[in-house]
Amino acid sequence: MTKTLRQVGIDLQESEDNRALIEAIEGDNPDLTIRHLPGLIKLQAPGQIVINRQSVEAKLGREWETGEFQLAIVSYAGNFSEWDDDQIIVNWEH
Amino acid sequence: MQYELRYQVIEPKRHTYQNVIDRLGDQPASRYLEATLDVQPTENFHYRPTWAQDRELYDDRFSALRLSDPYAFTDPRQYYYTPYVTNRAALHDEFGKTISYLEDRDLLAKLPDAWQAVLSSTVVPLRHYESGAQLVSVAGARFAYGTAIEQCCSFAAFDRIGNAQMLSRVGIAVGGGTAAVLASAKQEWLAGPHLQPLRRLIEEIMVLDDWAEGLLAVDYIDQQLYPLLYQSLDESALLGGAGAYSLFSQHLAAWFADQRKWLDALTKAWADDPERGVANQEHLARIHDTWAPRATEAAAALEATVGDIS
Numbered sequence: 001m002t003k004t005l006r007q008v009g010i011d012l013q014e015s016e017d018n019r020a021l022i023e024a025i026e027g028d029n030p031d032l033t034i035r036h037l038p039g040l041i042k043l044q045a046p047g048q049i050v051i052n053r054q055s056v057e058a059k060l061g062r063e064w065e066t067g068e069f070q071l072a073i074v075s076y077a078g079n080f081s082e083w084d085d086d087q088i089i090v091n092w093e094h
Numbered sequence: 095m096q097y098e099l100r101y102q103v104i105e106p107k108r109h110t111y112q113n114v115i116d117r118l119g120d121q122p123a124s125r126y127l128e129a130t131l132d133v134q135p136t137e138n139f140h141y142r143p144t145w146a147q148d149r150e151l152y153d154d155r156f157s158a159l160r161l162s163d164p165y166a167f168t169d170p171r172q173y174y175y176t177p178y179v180t181n182r183a184a185l186h187d188e189f190g191k192t193i194s195y196l197e198d199r200d201l202l203a204k205l206p207d208a209w210q211a212v213l214s215s216t217v218v219p220l221r222h223y224e225s226g227a228q229l230v231s232v233a234g235a236r237f238a239y240g241t242a243i244e245q246c247c248s249f250a251a252f253d254r255i256g257n258a259q260m261l262s263r264v265g266i267a268v269g270g271g272t273a274a275v276l277a278s279a280k281q282e283w284l285a286g287p288h289l290q291p292l293r294r295l296i297e298e299i300m301v302l303d304d305w306a307e308g309l310l311a312v313d314y315i316d317q318q319l320y321p322l323l324y325q326s327l328d329e330s331a332l333l334g335g336a337g338a339y340s341l342f343s344q345h346l347a348a349w350f351a352d353q354r355k356w357l358d359a360l361t362k363a364w365a366d367d368p369e370r371g372v373a374n375q376e377h378l379a380r381i382h383d384t385w386a387p388r389a390t391e392a393a394a395a396l397e398a399t400v401g402d403i404s
Contacts, residue, residue: 019122038103061126061172 005046008078008090012041018072020059021051027059028052040074048091049078117165126172131165133241154239157306158377159364164240167363170355178249186256189345193263201338202267209336210268212400214275217323218265219283221258221276226296227316228254230308237305246356247309257349264342288399292392299385306364310378311385313357318393320350327400 010025012018014036022041026032028050035042043049056064066088082089108115113132114123139151154160161167173181196202205213231254234247262276269275283289295315302308324343331339364374 016125019124036103038101061170 006092007044007046008049008076008092009042009044010049010076010078010090011074012043012072013074014039014041015072017060020061021056021069021072024055024059025049025051028055048081048089051088051090053086124172125176126169126174129174130168130241130245134164134239134244152239156237156239157304159304159306159374160370161240161363161367162369165242166367167240167360168242169246170359171352173245173249182253182256185345185348186260189260189263189342192341192345193260193267196338196341197267197271200270201341202264203270205268205336205338206334209331209334209339212327213264213268213339214279215282215286216288216396216399218261218268218275218279219286219289220319220323221261221265222280222283223292223296223315223319224254224258224261226300227312228258229300230296230302230305230312233305234309243360246360247305250353250356253349253353257346260342260345288395291388291395295388295392307381307385309357310361310381311389314382314386314389315392316350316353318389319396320347322393322397323400324350 012022018041022034022043025043026034029043029045031047032043032045032049035044051066051069053064053066066083066085069088076090078090079093080088081091081093109120110118110123111128114127117131118127135152141151143149143151149155154164171177202210202213228251231247231251235244235251238244238247265275265279266273283293292315296312299308299311302311324347328340328343328347331337331343361378365371365378367374
């Protein structure tokens with residue numbers, strides 16, 4: 001049986017601060033598709049989405065803790081398989 | 095009866111301002127970029143400055159260090175008015191709390207004598223140094239070409255006033271709420287042999303024509319002074335029973351870390367410039383060779399007086 005890559009997704013609130021976050025996610029995930037809804041941005045990618053603290057900090061111009069991601073997120077599809085100080089990975093584990 | 099709920103997306107005619115669209119295309123941009131890119135006037139200057147007739151009012155030739163695109167440098171901290179003010183308000187709030195803690199318990203007045211002497215004869219007089227550095231930054235704010243750089247210089251100038259203010263408050267606290275230490279600190283600055291090389295140096299830098307050279311020259315001093323006074327001395331304070339010193343010096347060390355971010359990025363932008371990079375590197379090397387040894391010399395004179403304690 002071939003393994004099909006299911007889509008994982010994150011929905012983020014659209015705001016000044018989150019824009020830098022979205023740019024960073026866009027840079028780290030080449031297969032990302034972005035949809036704008038009013039007040040909301042839906043990010044989708046096959047397999048997994050990676051968020052790196054360093055790239056977010058570079059875009060944001062200040063220190064950023066991965067915990068702050070909680071403030072941005074509205075909804076998600078997938079599992080948070082990793083959430084440590086430097087990286088967040090969302091994917092389907094099964 | 096049924097209602098059908100639908101939403102309708104109204105696409106904005108433009109996502110950002112023209113100055114950003116010209117460079118990055120029509121996409122939402124950060125407030126920092128909107129308030130920075132190509133904001134500086136570049137044409138229709140009606141009058142030339144009477145004191146420099148071969149220059150425009152705003153002219154990138156005011157410094158030997160030039161960028162082919164002045165916006166190739168942007169502030170890594172992305173400071174425009176609001177984030178800068180919020181950030182510094184927080185810094186000074188923290189400092190205010192520290193100093194009132196120190197005052198409530200008379201901790202600075204209770205410092206060991208040797209430490210009090212270092213504070214009043216070496217650290218507090220540096221508020222006059224900060225004042226000189228402020229003038230140099232103001233020159234950058236006026237003569238730098240490109241809003242990104244001017245902004246950083248203006249903020250750096252305000253920072254210097256803030257630093258001088260922190261040192262003054264420490265001086266007042268050491269003097270038990272009087273200005274006596276500030277007055278004696280000024281005498282030290284004017285006459286103390288350990289401070290004269292530094293005073294001479296900052297005064298020479300103040301009258302430099304090239305704003306960028308001045309900025310870098312002051313930075314060479316900072317690179318010696320700040321680690322010496324607010325990091326290595328801080329450590330000996332903690333070990334030597336002068337914790338009060340460390341409590342306030344942490345705020346100046348925090349400021350210096352912040353200052354490094356934009357200056358390092360700017361120096362890198364100068365050196366990496368695609369057209370003027372090579373010329374810039376030559377100027378950077380010349381500026382370094384002229385001022386860095388003098389900064390070391392000035393810091394050494396100062397270090398000699400604080401050396402016994404650490």
